[in-house]
Amino acid sequence: MSSTRRLSPVRVTLAAVVALAVVAGGYVGVDRWQSAQASETVTPWFAAYTDVTVTPTFPFEDVKSPKGRDVMLSFVVADHDQACTPTWGAAYGLQEAGDQLDLDRRIARLEQQKGAVGVSFGGLANDELASTCTDQGKLVSAYQRVVERYDASTVDFDIESDDLTKTDAGKRRAEAVAALQEQRRGAGHPLAVWLTLPAAPGGLTADGTKAVSQFLDAGVDLAGVNAMTMDYGNSKGSSQSMYSASVETLQQVHRQLGILYTRAGTPLGDRTLWHKVGATPMIGQNDVQDEVFTMSDAVKLNAWARQTGLGRMSMWSLNRDTTCGSNYVNLSTVSNSCSGVDQDGKLFADVLGKGFGGGILAASGDVTKAEPSSTTQPSDDPSTSPYPVWDQDSAYLEGTKTVWHRNVYEAKWWTSGDLPDDAVLSSYETPWQLVGPVLPGEKPVAPVSLPTGTYPAWSGTTTYDTGDRVLFDGTPYQAKWWNTGDSPEASTSDPDGSPWTRLKDSEVREVLHDVQSGEAAPSGSGH
Structure with missing residues (x-):
């Protein structure tokens, strides 16, 4: 200034x-330490610069x-x-x-x-x-x-x-x-x-x-x-x-x-x-x-x-x-x-x-002391979590949500093995964005899928061009480039090398809305 x-x-x-x-935005992690009362001898203070x-x-x-x-x-x-x-x-x-x-x-x-x-x-x-x-x-x-x-x-x-x-x-x-x-x-x-x-x-x-x-x-x-x-x-x-x-x-x-x-x-x-x-x-x-x-x-x-x-x-x-x-x-x-x-x-x-x-004079005697840390983390119960509990061995695509320590996180890009609440100083260092806490009474959210026939089922013998869409076990994928014989399933573990990318939930919901309103592409079309 x-x-x-x-x-x-x-x-x-x-x-x-x-x-x-x-x-x-928001926080990128969970406070690991016990919340403690700040010093009662010090009152918040205001002083303008001049x-x-x-x-x-x-x-x-x-x-x-x-x-x-x-x-x-x-x-x-x-x-x-x-x-x-x-x-x-x-x-x-x-x-x-x-x-x-x-x-x-x-x-x-x-x-x-x-x-x-x-x-x-x-x-x-x-x-x-x-x-x-x-x-x-x-x-x-x-x-x-x-x-x-x-x-x-x-x-x-x-x-x-x-x-x-x-x-x-x-x-x-x-x-x-x-x-x-x-x-x-x-x-x-x-x-x-x-x-x-x-x-x-x-x-x-x-x-x-x-x-x-x-x-x-x-x-x-x-x-x-x-x-x-x-x-x-x-x-x-x-x-x-x-x-x-x-x-x-x-x-x-x-x-x-x-x-x-x-x-x-x-x-x-x-x-x-x-x-x-x-x-x-x-x-x-x-x-x-x-x-x-x-x-x-x-x-x-x-x-x-x-x-x-x-x-x-x-x-x-x-x-x-x-x-x-x-x-x-x-x-x-x-x-x-x-x-x-x-x-x-x-x-x-x-x-x-x-x-x-409090005033400027009030804060001078405040001494910082370490506070006891919490030794336990909130446990995650799959039956009361809206999304799957985070697994270090799983791969998560951009937009995928997971639950960890009773908080919901969304992947900003493809990630595997990165703790959602890792203590990073800058939010761009983590692939996870904190969405908010798991709410009381929540249950698992049913995965968004499309009805059979919305897009052709994937076939290992069919040649696909850029932009073609298919269903694989009810999940829609879109081709990033020309390919044949490459299973969409591999995109979860190798998103860069796979010619397929799974449609985001928001895109799937749009398609589902179109299907329900009769505006979806004919079932025989790949895109």
């Missing part, structure tokens, strides 16, 4: 990769509503000439910001009104300190200077674009943050650490999940991962609302966090994981011209987040939380000082922050 946001290379790559994941260096200067200390009292100040980055020196937006040193922007005084004024500030490092437009500062000791000192100057109890690392792709910098950052967090805890000033990362309906990118793993491996006690629910590009369905895309994104991030914590040796329950998920929409007009996060989207996202137990809600940005004036004509172009939508006198901060009452 930045005052001059644009689609970063990470997001462009993500859009291309995740396009398939949108089709998959751009410290944008022009005109935004008076965050002039609080418009109680929900605007907690602010994430953005962004601390490396100085262009001194790699280990922290600055605000590469434009002001910490002291310069105090002198020229009255930043320290304005923070004090906010605190007089019972507000608090957190500090966000990184953003899109400049280099996060770890990307340029290669001296580990100096990097820790740089972070420490910022935290101590502003007495921050919560820090946020907004890692995107080139900063997110640099593995060595990511490792330095994680180790420095772990050291800083240990220092602060030892001094009696616990520090909550959040990672803010690009996300889309397919979840975090591979670089994003790597960043989380680096923090966990280094020993950082992550307060959570804040997903940038914005600028989806091609990864959002053309008719999909921003609310729907955001929910899908957050569901995937929640699933990925479960896997990452389990791999790190700290299995967490469902509710605790939701407590570690944050959302940051870009209010109003997004950088992608066709994407507009409306007040209606905000109302629905807030309601969903509160019901789900999301740990944090933010927004980009407090600077933009107002209807544009009449002098701002082109609303489809992003403004740094207004939202681009008619807010009808309301504030996005009030709508998104409703019910998030």
